[in-house]
Amino acid sequence: MKKALAQLKQIEPMAFAIVMLLALSAIARAQDPREVQLPAPPPLKVMPRYEREQVNAAKDAKERIRISIELAEGHLLRAEDTANARRHDACM
Numbered sequence: 266m267k268k269a270l271a272q273l274k275q276i277e278p279m280a281f282a283i284v285m286l287l288a289l290s291a292i293a294r295a296q297d298p299r300e301v302q303l304p305a306p307p308p309l310k311v312m313p314r315y316e317r318e319q320v321n322a323a324k325d326a327k328e329r330i331r332i333s334i335e336l337a338e339g340h341l342l343r344a345e346d347t348a349n350a351r352r353h354d355a356c357m
Contacts (some may be wrong), residue, residue, distance in 0.1 A: 316336050319332055319335060319336070320332050320336075
């Protein structure tokens with residue numbers, strides 16, 4: 266009986282150490298990011314040729330700005346219409 270009790274006292278610290286090692290390794294592993302998500306690149310700033318020709322045909326800066334705003338409003342209205350129609354891919 267004393268021999269079994271002595272063996273149990275020797276096993277307790279080892280069992281405690283094993284349990285703590287497993288618990289701490291699980292905690293340390295949980296802190297590592299599994300998948301790094303990269304942010305999406307910004308959209309391209311490309312102006313179609315026909316729009317560029319309209320802006321370049323303007324006489325002065327004020328008219329260029331007016332044409333640019335009108336073109337931007339058209340883009341926004343088209344994006345709003347496609348978003349309302351739930352065609353989100355066409356919004357871009």
